[in-house]
Amino acid sequence: METPVAYVCSAPSHQVGDGGGPDKLTVHDGKWAFCPHDAKADGHEWQPTGGVAVSTLRHAVAFRERDASKERTPIR
Secondary structure, three states: OOOEEEEEEOOHHHOOOOOOOOOOEEEEOOEEEEOOOOOOOOOOOEEEEEEEEHHHHHHHHHHHHHHHHHHHOOOO
16 A cells, blocks of 8 residues: 555646656655655645545646647647
8 A cells, every 4th residue: 555645736837747857755744745846846835635645646647748748749
């Protein structure tokens, strides 16, 4: 069983778009926190998750990035 992530960053500038940095996990208020952009960045807006598996959060980010890249790719 994975350790639950207690917080997720909801800052608009930290959402999917540029791939961000490789570090997605950090500690906030003594609990695991996930930022889709980069856990080492400044300007996080932490929201409680209620306890979500990190694999679920990573999957959601990968799904949004894939959908975003489809929107930028012209259809031929």
